[in-house]
Amino acid sequence: MAAELTAHQLIAQHRPTLDQALEAIRTRAYWSPHPEHPKAYGENGSLDMAAGKAAFDALLGGRLDLGQPGTDDWVGGEVSPYGIELGVTYPHADVDTLLPAMRAGQRAWRDAGAEMRAVVCLEILKRISDRTHEFAHAVMHTSGQAFMMAFQAGGPHAQDRGLEAVAYAYVEQVRTPDDAEWTKPQGKRDPIALTKRFTPVPRGVALVIGCNTFPTWNGYPGLFASLATGNAVLVKPHPRAVLPLALTVQVAREVLAEAGFDPNLVALAAERAGEGIAKTLATRPEIRIIDYTGSTAFGDWLEANARQAQVYTEKAGVNTVLVESTDNYKGMLSNLAFSLSLYSGQMCTTPQNLLIPRDGIRTEEGPRTYDEVVADLARSVGGLLGDDARANGLLGAIVNPDVKARLEAAAGLGEVALASREIANPDFPDAVVRTPVIVKLDGAKPDDQAAFMNECFGPVSFAVAVDSAADAVALLRRTIANKGAMTVGAYTTSEEVEEAVQEACLEECAQLSLNLTGGVYVNQTAAFSDFHGSGGNPAANAALCDGAFVANRFRVVEVRREA
Amino acid sequence: MAAELTAHQLIAQHRPTLDQALEAIRTRAYWSPHPEHPKAYGENGSLDMAAGKAAFDALLGGRLDLGQPGTDDWVGGEVSPYGIELGVTYPHADVDTLLPAMRAGQRAWRDAGAEMRAVVCLEILKRISDRTHEFAHAVMHTSGQAFMMAFQAGGPHAQDRGLEAVAYAYVEQVRTPDDAEWTKPQGKRDPIALTKRFTPVPRGVALVIGCNTFPTWNGYPGLFASLATGNAVLVKPHPRAVLPLALTVQVAREVLAEAGFDPNLVALAAERAGEGIAKTLATRPEIRIIDYTGSTAFGDWLEANARQAQVYTEKAGVNTVLVESTDNYKGMLSNLAFSLSLYSGQMCTTPQNLLIPRDGIRTEEGPRTYDEVVADLARSVGGLLGDDARANGLLGAIVNPDVKARLEAAAGLGEVALASREIANPDFPDAVVRTPVIVKLDGAKPDDQAAFMNECFGPVSFAVAVDSAADAVALLRRTIANKGAMTVGAYTTSEEVEEAVQEACLEECAQLSLNLTGGVYVNQTAAFSDFHGSGGNPAANAALCDGAFVANRFRVVEVRREA
Known part of the structure; x- marks a missing residue:
């Protein structure tokens, strides 16, 4: 088959971007090729706001036929946290047919080499970028993020993380040269000479298990790291957030085919409600790599049971912010208020426990008691979310009933410093929109400890009174060691x-x-500069992105012979 | 404490070597800073042959006091495969005292940074190199290797592998800069600016579980990779091969102390006969990294049970050589004869199954039948080992009674093409020295398959008749997939x-x-150029050395603040 996209074209178009990404991960200075502003789209083939919305609307109620082999049925059922039924159906795969088909194209993909794989990945990302407005709606109506956040986090920021993974994967594969001449002196005798060829080879089929809240942002690093290192990738989206990853798979299959590769190198595994296909897939012998974002329980299960695979997990942690003193009290309060409010605290990085000395803190305006700090923070959150339109734009919608239930239960855990408030969304009357609750707890009380030492995912924060800064640091240590943390603030x-x-x-x-x-x-973490997670505490066994995230997704096979 | 070895001195002395190592792993051309020839030693502070022998003799019957905390007893009992009792005793550790003591120095070691850690490791290797003659006897009298092999494989080649691990560890840690300035444009508003500091942090205490046959060669990569990435390292040698690693620990502790670090960053865990301390240590919460070389059974146990640690295993495989045709029949026979004979086949890389078409092979001298090839190979081995002195120099001694038992049993598995021969060692009358056995088997017979499809560690090879080259390739695939392989030849x-x-x-x-x-x-594999194992088949889950071998031994912690 004659490829519509030649290596020459792809390299000419994308190598400069790859080189910039390689430089960015080396310096970790600010860089991104993906515009954050909605108005930046609409030229050079990218969809503008209206076209993106129209493209999304055209998907609703339809069948997304990816042309996958082994499709035995069509499944769907996504309901937006904003209340609309998406009505999109996706191929349901007979994995005994699909998995062997995914392996068929691996040899050609392997033989294409690291650079070609990288630029094919960059072409996939470019086409996704062009459809950022369409993806934004898909992310918004699966995660419940507000539009602007779905646009940025689900669009350019997710694409950045994908590109970052490609850059790490590329540089890791080219650390060893393709060929080497090895000549060992033998004193007066002739030297011994060997020629050696080194080939990065994939592990097999990689499985990406997507999450509900950040389907693209959390899905792209593993997807692109595995694909760029030569593996086929099977994407198993969260049943409530299929569309953004299904579109991603669609784009990847198009690009692979146009570049002359087997589109089945990337495929979707959508499931019926309650089917629980992740466990079945994760332990298939063909699956050699798994990337997972989600609950600690299932992450731990994967690590314990998917022993045939390299398993990369981002699970849950308990994030802490220590509040001891500040020379910018208002700045601190408004910064914290934003952090607690953004996407209704439904981020794995949202602070949960605010540790505040019970004797109060020092500020540039003089001392503030514990009660004052908590009241001021509550006021700051209240002010930030006082206008319903702005609140809707920051909070988004509650992603599922479990979060709502946790939010409601949290008020019973202690004294409520800031009550959660229901907000109407004029565009989406069925959206469940709630402001965060702040609950006062005492770090010295065992019952309170039991509450704040567990992750309470959602718009719930605990203002924990501690005896001293030293006590706070000790509690921080215990929290990270026992529960993990994606972020710490102080x-x-x-x-x-x-x-x-x-x-x-x-x-x-x-x-x-x-x-x-x-x-x-x-x-918030920025790709190419900030690490997301550390990979060294219980919240996650990997960081986005570093060498460890990519180095074991492929192996190097050496063939040597006498020169 | 004023350090006797300053950073300045160490960097001045060792940075050029580190830079050469970094270049070597990039080009994979031949390079080694460690001379292979025994006569190269004796100047610039290194021990010559006589001094090395004298130093080894002085160790015999003595107590090797490493000055470790928590020493509750002295243990020993090594008997050389050459028959002499070493009589050296080593500290037996109360691990509840030793492990916390090992963690005490980790903060200073972490804060020293990647370059300082690398040059301290290079100083350790330099002092080991200076004592290569002494180590050669220690390796010889624990592994049973012949002197020349113990000298080279246990000395310079092991040191090369250690240095290679240091180079990989260094480059991995400096991929992320120490500091970054991150400035994000905000249109007409002032840019947002952050300063970021990145620190490689260790995982904790690393455990090296040594093997009997290559205590230094297989032990150094993990030891130096973990130490260079900031971890403390506890060395648990094989009870029959303590001395080479105990001396290594001694040197490491000396250098660490002289450089102003806590010597307890490296410690020895010798054990009483039958104590089985490896399982206890491997599941201690302090142990976060394990490097292991040995049986598949225990390697699998570690991978399944030491879940709190990163586990790097080199287990057993079944190595295959396909013999289909050659244009240098004599060269092939003599090359194979050497491979089968070296160290009595007691290498994880020794070929076991020689797959030969039952219809024979093509050579530049015309066709050779299966029987002729096997007979010619037997003759070639016989010729190579015909002279007892040369045979002793190549074969070394049988390392333990299990190997001898397997060798003796092998003759009953099929038609013996070359019988094993007992050879006297005039210097060590109690040494068990045996030439290899070659047994003919039929690849199509289930009973024969049962024999050759399992690792038969020691001087045993099977000449397996196969139907065709295609049959041989299919059998090769099955063997690697099911049993693993450290090496394949063709x-x-x-x-x-x-x-x-x-x-x-x-x-x-x-x-x-x-x-x-x-x-x-x-x-044989050469450090800086050849990978040892692939990390992608059941014989080993890691390769020596690549990025994946070092990248997850540390994590990077980022601290960011507004600029």
Whole structure:
């Protein structure tokens, strides 16, 4: 088959972007090729706002036929957290047919080499980028994110993370040269000479198990890391968030085919309600790599049972912010208020426990008691979300009934410093929109500890009174060690406290944001610069992205012979 | 404490070597800083042959006091495969005291940074190199290797593998810069600016579980990879091969102390006979990394049970050489004869199954029948080992009674093409020295398959008659997939067969040597150039050395704040 996209074209078009990505992960300075502003789209083949919305609307109620082999049925049933039924159906796969078909194209994909795989991945990302407006609606109506967040986190930021994974995968594969001449001196005798050829080979079929809240952002790193290292990739989306990953698979299959490769190198495994296909897939012998984002229970199950595979998990943690002192009290409050509110706290990186000395904190405006700090924070959140339109734009919708139930139960755990408020969404009357609750707890009380030492995913934060900064650091250590943490924040003007918090994070292996008062928030990480998770505490066994995230997705086979 | 070895001195002395190692792993051309010739030693502080022997003799019957905390007893009992009792005793550790003591120095070691750790490791290797003659006797009298092999494989080649691990560890840690400035444009508003600090942090205490046959060669990669990435390292040697690793620990502790670090960052865990301390240590919560070389059964146990640790295993495989055709029949026979004889086949890389078409092979001297090939190979081995002195120098001694028992049992498995012969060692009358046995088996017979499809570690090879080259390739694939392989060899002048063997090795992930007829053997790999194992088949889950071998021994913690 004559490829419509030649290696020459793809390399000419994408190699400069790959080189910039390689430079960015080396310097970790700011960089992104994917515009964050909705108005940046609409030229050079990309869909503008209206076209993206129209494309999304055209998908509703239809069948997304990916042309996959072994399709034995059509399944669907997504209902947007904003209330609309998507009505899209997807291929349901007979895995005994699909998995062998996915392996058929692996040899050609392997033989294409690391650079060709990288630029094919970049072409996939480019086409996804062009459809960012369409993806934004797909992410919004599966995750419940507000439009702007679905656009940015589900679009350019997710694409950045995918590109970052491609860059890491590429550089890892080319660390060993394709060929080597090895000539060993033998004193007066002739040297011994060998020629050696090194080939990166894939592990097999990789499985990506998607999540409900960030289907693209959390799905792309594993998907692209595995594909770029030569593996076929089977995408098993969360049953409530199929569409964004199904579109991704569709684009990948198109590009692979146009570049002369077997489209079955990327496939979708949608499931019937309650089918629980992830366990079956995860233990199939063909599956050699698994990327998973979701609950700790299933992540632990995968690590224990999918022994034939390399398993990369992002599970749950309990994120802490230490509030000890600040020289920008208002900045701190508004920064924290935003962090607690964004996407109704439904991020694995949202702070849960705010540790505040019961004797109060120092600020540039003088001391503030524990009660004052909590009341001021509550006021700050209240102010941020006081306007319903802005609140809707920040909070998005509650993603599922479990989150709503946890939110409602949280008010019974202690004294409520800020009650959750119901907000109407004029565009989507069925959307469940709630402001965060802040509950006061005492770090010294066992019952309270039982509450705040477990992840309470959703718009729930605990203002935990602690005896001292030292007590807070000790509690932080215990929390990371026992429960894991995706993020840690701290506010302090004390060198001693800063040093103690840093040392706790270095020893317990958690990513720390210090004294954020401006437009960067503890729950946000930027691709090419910030690591997402550390891979060294119970919240996640891998970080996005580093060498460890890609290095074991392929192996290098050497063939040597006498020169 | 004022360090006797300053960072400045160590970097000045060792940075050039590190840079050369970094270049070598990038080009994979021949390089080694460690001389292979015994006469190269004796100047610049290194021990010459006589001094090395004297140093070894001085150890015998003595107590090797490493100054470790928590030493509750002294244990020993090594008996050389050459018959002499070493009589050395080693500290037996109370691990509840030793493990916490090992963690005490980790913060300073972490804060020293990747370059300082690398040059401290290089200083350790330098001092080991200076004592290569002493180590050679220690390796010889624990592994049973002949002196020259113990000298080279246990000395410079092991040191090369250790240095290679340091180089990989270093480069992996400096991929992320120490600091970054991140400035994100905000249109007309001021940009957002963050400063970020990235610190490689260790996982915890690493455990190295040594083996009997190559205590240093197989032990050094894990030891140095873990130490160079900031971890403390506990070395649990094989009870029959303690001395080489105990000396290694001694040198490491000396250098660490002189450089101002806690010597307890490296410690020895010797055990009483039958104590089985490896299982206890491997599941301690402090142990976060394990490197293991040995039986498949215990390697599998570690992978299944030491779930709190990153586990790197080199287990057993069944190595195959395909003999289909050659244009250098004599070269092939002598190359194979050497491979089968070296260290009595007691290498994880020694070929076991020689697959030969029952219709014979093509050679530059005309066709040879299966029987002729096997007879010629037997004659070639016989000739190589015909002289007892040369035989002793190649074979070494049988390492333990199990190997001897397997050798004796092998003769009953089929028609013996070459019988094993007992050889006297004039220097060590109690040494058990045996030439290899070659047994003819039929690849089509189930009973024969049962014999050759299991690892028969020791001087046992099977000449397996197969129906065709295609049959041989199919059998090769099955063997790698089911049993694993550290090495694969093939002799063929047919492009088609070469292609089929290569494809089998690429798909099943095994390292291939083609048509070796000169002074390089399928069972030898050179550091900085050849990978040892692939990490992609059941024989080993890691390769020596690549990025995957080091990337997950540390994590990177980021601390970010507003600029």
